[in-house]
Amino acid sequence: MxxxxxxxxxxxxxxxxxxxxxxxxxxxxxxxxxxxxxxxxxxxxxxxxxxxxxxxxxxxxxxxxxxxxxxxxxxxxxxxxxxxxxxxxxxxxxxxxxxxxxxxxxxxxxxxxxxxxxxxxxxxxxxxxxxxxxxxxxxxxxxxxxxxxxxxxxxxxxxxxxxxxxxxxxxxxxxxxxxxxxxxxxxxxxxxxxxxxxxxxKGVGMENETLGEVLSDHLNARLDGMESNLRFLKENMADHLKPADILRIAQADLSGMPSLEQLRGRRYVYNMNSFAKWRDEAEGFKGMQDRTEIFNRYAQVEDFLEPLEEKIQDAAHALDREIQLQMDIARGK
Known part of the structure:
Protein backbone atom coordinates (compact mmCIF):
# COMPACT_ATOMS: atom_id res chain seq x y z
CA MET A 1 0.00 0.00 0.00
CA LYS A 202 -12.46 13.35 -12.18
CA GLY A 203 -12.07 17.02 -13.03
CA VAL A 204 -9.32 16.60 -15.61
CA GLY A 205 -9.73 15.86 -19.26
CA MET A 206 -10.26 17.04 -22.77
CA GLU A 207 -13.32 16.25 -24.83
CA ASN A 208 -12.65 13.69 -27.56
CA GLU A 209 -13.86 16.08 -30.25
CA THR A 210 -11.59 18.83 -28.93
CA LEU A 211 -8.55 16.57 -28.93
CA GLY A 212 -9.22 15.53 -32.52
CA GLU A 213 -9.54 19.16 -33.55
CA VAL A 214 -6.36 20.19 -31.70
CA LEU A 215 -4.27 17.45 -33.29
CA SER A 216 -5.87 18.05 -36.71
CA ASP A 217 -5.10 21.76 -36.57
CA HIS A 218 -1.58 21.08 -35.34
CA LEU A 219 -0.84 18.59 -38.13
CA ASN A 220 -2.24 20.96 -40.77
CA ALA A 221 -0.07 23.78 -39.38
CA ARG A 222 3.02 21.57 -39.68
CA LEU A 223 2.07 20.68 -43.26
CA ASP A 224 1.60 24.39 -44.01
CA GLY A 225 5.12 25.01 -42.71
CA MET A 226 6.57 22.21 -44.82
CA GLU A 227 4.86 23.50 -47.96
CA SER A 228 5.99 27.05 -47.18
CA ASN A 229 9.60 25.86 -46.90
CA LEU A 230 9.27 23.99 -50.20
CA ARG A 231 8.00 27.19 -51.87
CA PHE A 232 10.94 29.12 -50.41
CA LEU A 233 13.35 26.54 -51.81
CA LYS A 234 11.61 26.60 -55.21
CA GLU A 235 11.69 30.42 -55.40
CA ASN A 236 15.40 30.59 -54.62
CA MET A 237 16.71 27.69 -56.69
CA ALA A 238 16.95 27.11 -60.45
CA ASP A 239 13.85 28.18 -62.39
CA HIS A 240 13.58 24.90 -64.30
CA LEU A 241 13.10 22.88 -61.10
CA LYS A 242 9.56 21.69 -60.39
CA PRO A 243 8.09 21.46 -56.86
CA ALA A 244 8.42 17.66 -57.10
CA ASP A 245 12.13 18.11 -57.92
CA ILE A 246 12.64 20.12 -54.73
CA LEU A 247 11.01 17.32 -52.76
CA ARG A 248 13.27 14.77 -54.46
CA ILE A 249 16.39 16.81 -53.70
CA ALA A 250 15.39 17.09 -50.03
CA GLN A 251 15.24 13.29 -49.79
CA ALA A 252 18.08 12.31 -52.13
CA ASP A 253 21.59 11.14 -51.44
CA LEU A 254 23.50 13.81 -53.37
CA SER A 255 26.91 12.18 -53.06
CA GLY A 256 28.41 11.68 -56.49
CA MET A 257 26.67 14.78 -57.84
CA PRO A 258 23.74 13.00 -59.57
CA SER A 259 22.10 14.77 -62.51
CA LEU A 260 18.52 16.01 -62.38
CA GLU A 261 17.43 13.19 -64.68
CA GLN A 262 19.09 10.66 -62.40
CA LEU A 263 17.30 12.15 -59.40
CA ARG A 264 13.98 11.99 -61.24
CA GLY A 265 14.58 8.34 -62.05
CA ARG A 266 14.97 7.25 -58.44
CA ARG A 267 12.24 5.97 -56.10
CA TYR A 268 11.42 7.99 -52.99
CA VAL A 269 9.47 7.44 -49.80
CA TYR A 270 7.56 10.73 -50.18
CA ASN A 271 5.96 12.49 -53.14
CA MET A 272 3.67 15.48 -53.63
CA ASN A 273 0.61 13.28 -53.03
CA SER A 274 1.86 12.58 -49.51
CA PHE A 275 0.72 16.01 -48.37
CA ALA A 276 -2.87 15.43 -49.52
CA LYS A 277 -2.92 12.05 -47.76
CA TRP A 278 -1.66 13.61 -44.51
CA ARG A 279 -4.32 16.33 -44.70
CA ASP A 280 -6.95 13.63 -45.13
CA GLU A 281 -5.54 11.92 -42.05
CA ALA A 282 -5.75 15.20 -40.14
CA GLU A 283 -9.39 15.63 -41.10
CA GLY A 284 -10.08 12.07 -39.95
CA PHE A 285 -8.94 12.84 -36.40
CA LYS A 286 -12.05 14.97 -35.90
CA GLY A 287 -14.38 12.01 -36.28
CA MET A 288 -12.58 9.68 -33.91
CA GLN A 289 -13.90 9.13 -30.40
CA ASP A 290 -11.32 7.30 -28.30
CA ARG A 291 -8.57 9.62 -27.04
CA THR A 292 -5.86 6.97 -27.00
CA GLU A 293 -6.81 5.85 -30.49
CA ILE A 294 -6.72 9.45 -31.72
CA PHE A 295 -3.24 9.99 -30.30
CA ASN A 296 -1.97 6.61 -31.54
CA ARG A 297 -3.06 7.54 -35.07
CA TYR A 298 -1.49 10.99 -34.78
CA ALA A 299 1.74 9.38 -33.53
CA GLN A 300 1.85 7.06 -36.56
CA VAL A 301 1.43 9.98 -38.97
CA GLU A 302 4.00 12.06 -37.11
CA ASP A 303 6.56 9.24 -37.13
CA PHE A 304 6.16 8.94 -40.88
CA LEU A 305 6.27 12.62 -41.85
CA GLU A 306 8.79 13.91 -39.30
CA PRO A 307 11.94 12.73 -41.15
CA LEU A 308 10.80 14.62 -44.26
CA GLU A 309 9.82 17.66 -42.21
CA GLU A 310 13.33 17.81 -40.73
CA LYS A 311 15.02 17.40 -44.13
CA ILE A 312 12.95 20.18 -45.71
CA GLN A 313 13.53 22.44 -42.72
CA ASP A 314 17.28 21.79 -42.75
CA ALA A 315 17.44 22.52 -46.50
CA ALA A 316 15.47 25.75 -46.09
CA HIS A 317 17.64 26.91 -43.19
CA ALA A 318 20.83 26.10 -45.09
CA LEU A 319 19.62 28.03 -48.16
CA ASP A 320 18.54 30.97 -46.02
CA ARG A 321 21.98 31.09 -44.36
CA GLU A 322 23.65 31.01 -47.78
CA ILE A 323 21.42 33.85 -49.04
CA GLN A 324 22.25 35.94 -45.98
CA LEU A 325 25.97 35.21 -46.45
CA GLN A 326 25.88 36.32 -50.09
CA MET A 327 23.98 39.48 -49.12
CA ASP A 328 26.56 40.26 -46.45
CA ILE A 329 29.38 39.72 -48.95
CA ALA A 330 27.64 42.02 -51.44
CA ARG A 331 27.40 44.69 -48.74
CA GLY A 332 31.09 44.33 -47.95
CA LYS A 333 30.55 42.83 -44.52
Missing part, protein backbone atom coordinates in the same frame (compact mmCIF):
# COMPACT_ATOMS: atom_id res chain seq x y z
CA UNK A 2 2.89 2.36 0.73
CA UNK A 3 4.26 1.91 -2.78
CA UNK A 4 0.81 2.47 -4.25
CA UNK A 5 0.40 5.68 -2.29
CA UNK A 6 3.66 7.07 -3.67
CA UNK A 7 2.32 6.69 -7.21
CA UNK A 8 -1.17 7.99 -6.43
CA UNK A 9 0.24 11.12 -4.77
CA UNK A 10 2.53 11.66 -7.76
CA UNK A 11 -0.38 11.41 -10.23
CA UNK A 12 -2.47 13.65 -7.96
CA UNK A 13 0.27 16.31 -7.99
CA UNK A 14 0.44 16.05 -11.79
CA UNK A 15 -3.33 16.59 -11.84
CA UNK A 16 -2.99 19.78 -9.78
CA UNK A 17 -0.28 21.04 -12.14
CA UNK A 18 -2.49 20.29 -15.16
CA UNK A 19 -5.29 22.37 -13.64
CA UNK A 20 -2.95 25.37 -13.56
CA UNK A 21 -2.99 25.12 -17.39
CA UNK A 22 0.32 26.93 -17.93
CA UNK A 23 3.23 25.57 -19.94
CA UNK A 24 5.76 25.46 -17.01
CA UNK A 25 3.31 23.48 -14.86
CA UNK A 26 2.26 21.25 -17.77
CA UNK A 27 5.91 20.42 -18.42
CA UNK A 28 6.39 19.37 -14.78
CA UNK A 29 3.16 17.36 -14.86
CA UNK A 30 4.37 15.57 -17.97
CA UNK A 31 7.67 14.58 -16.36
CA UNK A 32 5.86 13.36 -13.22
CA UNK A 33 3.43 11.27 -15.27
CA UNK A 34 6.18 9.69 -17.34
CA UNK A 35 8.07 8.69 -14.21
CA UNK A 36 4.90 7.33 -12.58
CA UNK A 37 4.16 5.17 -15.63
CA UNK A 38 7.71 3.82 -15.83
CA UNK A 39 7.72 2.97 -12.10
CA UNK A 40 4.31 1.25 -12.34
CA UNK A 41 5.39 -0.83 -15.33
CA UNK A 42 8.65 -1.70 -13.56
CA UNK A 43 6.66 -2.99 -10.59
CA UNK A 44 4.34 -5.00 -12.83
CA UNK A 45 7.23 -6.86 -14.46
CA UNK A 46 9.33 -7.32 -11.31
CA UNK A 47 7.88 -10.73 -10.56
CA UNK A 48 8.04 -12.13 -14.14
CA UNK A 49 11.67 -11.02 -14.47
CA UNK A 50 12.52 -12.51 -11.06
CA UNK A 51 10.94 -15.75 -12.25
CA UNK A 52 13.18 -15.65 -15.32
CA UNK A 53 16.25 -15.35 -13.10
CA UNK A 54 15.03 -18.26 -10.95
CA UNK A 55 14.40 -20.34 -14.09
CA UNK A 56 17.92 -19.66 -15.42
CA UNK A 57 19.43 -20.60 -12.05
CA UNK A 58 17.35 -23.80 -11.97
CA UNK A 59 18.58 -24.81 -15.42
CA UNK A 60 22.17 -24.17 -14.29
CA UNK A 61 21.64 -26.42 -11.23
CA UNK A 62 20.16 -29.22 -13.33
CA UNK A 63 23.07 -29.00 -15.76
CA UNK A 64 25.45 -29.32 -12.82
CA UNK A 65 23.58 -32.32 -11.42
CA UNK A 66 25.25 -35.71 -11.50
CA UNK A 67 24.05 -37.85 -14.35
CA UNK A 68 24.05 -41.61 -14.62
CA UNK A 69 22.68 -44.00 -17.17
CA UNK A 70 19.42 -44.32 -15.25
CA UNK A 71 18.51 -40.61 -15.20
CA UNK A 72 20.51 -39.07 -18.07
CA UNK A 73 17.66 -39.04 -20.57
CA UNK A 74 15.12 -37.74 -18.05
CA UNK A 75 17.44 -34.92 -16.94
CA UNK A 76 18.23 -33.94 -20.54
CA UNK A 77 14.52 -33.78 -21.38
CA UNK A 78 13.82 -31.75 -18.25
CA UNK A 79 16.61 -29.28 -19.04
CA UNK A 80 15.34 -28.81 -22.61
CA UNK A 81 11.83 -28.19 -21.29
CA UNK A 82 13.05 -25.57 -18.82
CA UNK A 83 15.41 -23.92 -21.31
CA UNK A 84 12.49 -23.29 -23.65
CA UNK A 85 11.15 -20.74 -21.20
CA UNK A 86 14.43 -19.06 -20.26
CA UNK A 87 14.95 -15.50 -21.48
CA UNK A 88 18.56 -14.57 -22.35
CA UNK A 89 20.19 -12.42 -19.67
CA UNK A 90 20.99 -9.78 -22.31
CA UNK A 91 17.26 -9.52 -23.08
CA UNK A 92 16.42 -9.12 -19.39
CA UNK A 93 18.99 -6.32 -19.05
CA UNK A 94 17.62 -4.63 -22.15
CA UNK A 95 14.07 -4.75 -20.76
CA UNK A 96 15.26 -3.30 -17.46
CA UNK A 97 17.06 -0.41 -19.19
CA UNK A 98 14.83 0.39 -22.17
CA UNK A 99 11.39 1.97 -21.71
CA UNK A 100 9.98 0.74 -25.04
CA UNK A 101 11.04 -2.84 -24.35
CA UNK A 102 9.76 -2.63 -20.79
CA UNK A 103 6.23 -1.62 -21.81
CA UNK A 104 6.24 -4.08 -24.74
CA UNK A 105 7.17 -6.91 -22.34
CA UNK A 106 4.42 -5.87 -19.91
CA UNK A 107 1.90 -5.82 -22.76
CA UNK A 108 3.06 -9.26 -23.99
CA UNK A 109 2.16 -10.63 -20.54
CA UNK A 110 -1.23 -8.80 -20.62
CA UNK A 111 -0.15 -6.70 -17.64
CA UNK A 112 -1.08 -3.48 -19.47
CA UNK A 113 -3.46 -3.02 -22.43
CA UNK A 114 -1.62 -3.58 -25.73
CA UNK A 115 -3.50 -0.67 -27.33
CA UNK A 116 -1.57 1.72 -25.05
CA UNK A 117 1.81 0.77 -26.58
CA UNK A 118 1.97 3.25 -29.50
CA UNK A 119 0.91 6.15 -27.26
CA UNK A 120 3.30 5.14 -24.47
CA UNK A 121 6.28 4.98 -26.82
CA UNK A 122 5.53 8.32 -28.46
CA UNK A 123 4.74 10.06 -25.15
CA UNK A 124 8.01 8.81 -23.65
CA UNK A 125 9.84 10.07 -26.73
CA UNK A 126 8.38 13.54 -26.09
CA UNK A 127 9.50 13.26 -22.46
CA UNK A 128 13.07 12.51 -23.55
CA UNK A 129 13.02 15.57 -25.79
CA UNK A 130 11.77 17.72 -22.90
CA UNK A 131 13.91 16.26 -20.12
CA UNK A 132 17.19 15.43 -21.87
CA UNK A 133 17.31 17.82 -24.83
CA UNK A 134 15.31 20.78 -23.50
CA UNK A 135 12.99 20.58 -26.52
CA UNK A 136 9.42 21.55 -25.67
CA UNK A 137 6.59 21.08 -28.18
CA UNK A 138 4.55 24.00 -26.87
CA UNK A 139 1.61 23.46 -29.19
CA UNK A 140 1.34 19.82 -28.08
CA UNK A 141 2.20 20.00 -24.39
CA UNK A 142 -1.39 20.39 -23.14
CA UNK A 143 -3.07 17.63 -25.21
CA UNK A 144 -0.05 15.35 -24.75
CA UNK A 145 -0.10 15.86 -20.96
CA UNK A 146 -3.85 15.17 -20.80
CA UNK A 147 -3.38 11.99 -22.82
CA UNK A 148 -0.45 10.91 -20.62
CA UNK A 149 -2.65 11.52 -17.56
CA UNK A 150 -5.31 9.23 -19.06
CA UNK A 151 -2.68 6.61 -19.95
CA UNK A 152 -1.17 6.77 -16.44
CA UNK A 153 -4.62 6.15 -14.95
CA UNK A 154 -5.14 3.23 -17.36
CA UNK A 155 -1.81 1.67 -16.33
CA UNK A 156 -2.74 2.12 -12.66
CA UNK A 157 -6.14 0.50 -13.23
CA UNK A 158 -4.46 -2.42 -15.02
CA UNK A 159 -2.86 -3.46 -11.73
CA UNK A 160 -5.15 -6.35 -10.76
CA UNK A 161 -3.88 -8.53 -7.91
CA UNK A 162 -5.19 -12.08 -8.18
CA UNK A 163 -6.49 -11.94 -4.59
CA UNK A 164 -7.46 -9.35 -2.02
CA UNK A 165 -4.77 -8.54 0.48
CA UNK A 166 -4.45 -6.97 3.93
CA UNK A 167 -2.24 -4.15 5.13
CA UNK A 168 -1.43 -2.49 8.43
CA UNK A 169 -0.38 0.69 6.63
CA UNK A 170 -2.66 3.67 7.15
CA UNK A 171 -2.99 5.48 3.80
CA UNK A 172 -3.10 9.25 3.52
CA UNK A 173 -6.03 11.32 2.25
CA UNK A 174 -5.26 10.73 -1.45
CA UNK A 175 -6.26 7.06 -1.05
CA UNK A 176 -8.41 7.02 2.09
CA UNK A 177 -10.88 9.50 0.57
CA UNK A 178 -11.48 6.99 -2.23
CA UNK A 179 -11.57 3.64 -0.43
CA UNK A 180 -12.19 5.01 3.07
CA UNK A 181 -10.11 4.40 6.18
CA UNK A 182 -10.71 0.78 7.09
CA UNK A 183 -8.41 0.54 10.10
CA UNK A 184 -5.33 -1.62 10.80
CA UNK A 185 -5.24 -4.92 8.98
CA UNK A 186 -7.79 -3.68 6.44
CA UNK A 187 -8.63 -5.79 3.41
CA UNK A 188 -7.96 -4.10 0.11
CA UNK A 189 -9.79 -5.64 -2.80
CA UNK A 190 -8.37 -6.36 -6.22
CA UNK A 191 -10.51 -3.64 -7.84
CA UNK A 192 -8.99 -0.97 -5.59
CA UNK A 193 -6.72 0.33 -8.37
CA UNK A 194 -9.64 0.79 -10.74
CA UNK A 195 -11.49 2.78 -8.07
CA UNK A 196 -8.47 5.01 -7.46
CA UNK A 197 -7.92 5.57 -11.19
CA UNK A 198 -11.58 6.44 -11.68
CA UNK A 199 -11.39 9.02 -8.90
CA UNK A 200 -8.17 10.55 -10.23
CA UNK A 201 -9.77 11.09 -13.64
Missing amino acids: ERTELIVVQIEEAKNLIKADRIPQLRLAYILLDNAVEVMVHRLIESPLAHQEWLAATVARWKAAQVNENNAEWIADHIRELEGGVMPSSKIKSIERNFDEKVAYAASLNLIPAELLPALKKLHEYRNETYHRDKLRRELIRPATLIYFEVACAVLAANKPAVSYSSNYEPGPEISRIIGYLGPGAIFHSDMYELIAEDLR
